[in-house]
Amino acid sequence: MGVKLGILGLGTVGTGTVQLLQDKIDRHPLLQEIEIYRVGVRSPNKPRQVELPAGVVTTDLEAIVNDPAIDIIVEVMGGLEPTRSLILTAIKNGKHVVTANKAVISRFGAEIFTAANAAGVYVMLEASVGGGIPVIQPLKQSLSVNQIHAITGIVNGTTNYILTRMQTEGSDFDDVLADAQSLGYAEADPTADVDGLDAADKIAILASLGFGGRINLADVYCEGIRQVSKTDIAYATKLGFVIKLLAIAKGQNHDRSQLSVRVHPTLVPQSHPLATINGVYNAILVEGEPIGQVMFFGPGAGAGATASAVCSDILNLVATLKTDTSKAHPLLACSHQHYCQISPISELVSRFYTRFLTKDQSGVIGKLGTIFGKYDVSLESVVQTGFQEQLAEIVVVTHDVKEGDFRKALAEIKNLAAIDSIPSILRVL
Template structure:
């Protein structure tokens, strides 16, 4: 007896999912037992690149989540509403849900997973982070024996593409962004990507799975890549770093209190680090745990093939679980987090910094800057003056690991020095 599914949304990913399900030859045998019953679309008149009868389509998405014959709802419409309401209605009707919607999960995951547990259904989310990279199942199952210390990832392909080209070509952010938009790698409104919102959604999901607690999205520090310049790319290279937008979630103890340090920001990464060589639209995630050490997951982070692969894998897992006939939720597949994590404020965490200042080219400036940092308990690893332009010169400072609030206080103090024209860039170092 086949398992009937309903697909909400037939865009790039939805089309990819349908094509896989309609062509099971050579794939997992469970695919032969899955039947598409209905597909929810915005417009019935749009021509589709998939071989499905016209009778399968409907623009009444609620009819799909209320259909008693459908066991699994595949939500691929994106956005917050009506996606959230449709997911909750499907759960209330006792249907399992497979979704790629990181925005809904990051904001309403507590509500959704509480409802799923109460109704005894699965909510599967492999495609929500990292496209085709199997990072969700790895954190749920394969790495389950480990104490996770940190999850660090390049989890937004658009920003990685832009920063990679800035590194390779020395171009300006705005010019490369415009080109990325023309090529379809960046949206017309790139805010979610370049300002770090997309990566924050994803690191919230990964942190919840890695550390076993719910995460409040508004407690994640977020900073995008708009202020990264080709000059900083050059300096990073000269100092032995690459610059990437990272999502970082790690265990941290602050003033004796255990909690999490979770943030998204452009980061200088040592060129020897596995993430430093990840370029283009590729995504990669490193997981550090005990006893495994550090493992790296890398692959295409978006697109029809990669994301559809993850969606269909989730569908297969649900169908296989239903076939087992236990009648109980497998907690390795489901999400049962009940408590919220303690997330330390960014100003209390320890971080290493890169700073580029524009200063007057005169004797004593380096000493003045060093003294102000020292006054606020910021130890320096290096301080370099270079590239004089008339009466001004660039000064690049690399700190040691310091408490962020001490660093920010020092920067505010240095900004007021008569010798300082501007604080051009401040970036964190992994």
């Protein structure tokens, strides 16, 4: 008996998925068991890069998720609604779901997985994080016996491409963004990428799997790359760092009952495994016990890469349907119910890089040191780097400090008559 698919969406990822499912030669034999039964689209007359039999393509998405003949719904249409409602209807009708939609999972995952567990079906989401990089299944299966201590990733190709070009060319953010948009690497509205929202969706999903609890997306601290300047990138290079937008989930205490889950531009030491991940590539570094460090690297987007992940989930489900379906497969399901406790960013202990513009007066560095000392901020290095017009530029790198204490010190420093501005505050890995 063949397994019938209902595919929602025939854009870039949907087209790539159909092409891969149709190209069965020299691929996994389970592909022979799959029938593309219905494909839902918004615009039926749009030219397509794939050929499908008459009657397969429809604009009636509700009919697909309600069709009793369909076994698996493949959601590659994106967006929050009607996507969420369609997924929930499919689950209620006893259908398994494969999705590439990180936004719907990070926001409505609790509702979706509760419904899936009640209905005895699986929701598979390999393609929602890291494009074609296999990281969801390894966290669920291969690494499941490990105690995960930290997940640190470059999970947004657009921002990595922009920062890489700023670093290699010495260009400004706005110029590289405009170029990235013209090349198709950045959307016309780049907000989700450059403000870190896309990366926040992804780290919420990874943190949930790595730390065995649900993540409230509103608790994930999120800061994008708009404020990163070519000046900071140049100073970072001199200090032995590169600047990357990192998504980080980390246990804050020995029993991992408190997590830090955050997205922000970060100074990464040039010797760190993530420092050399450039262009549109993604990488996720997982640290745990007893495994140590494992890094997953590859293309984070694109039709082929994402379709690879979608189809791997489909094959997993087909294999499950072909065997004993009376019992849930515990390494495919997401069954945790509780929410992880996420520490506020003020509790984070980190090193900081800060750039000050000051009036050219004697004793400024001494005053900075005095105020930092008052709030237990220990300085690793203080360098007066030169002048911008009439203002002296001072770059400070701290030792580990609690963010709340560091921010209190900065609030007092801002009131010094000699301080013109603090153009950059960046965390250091």
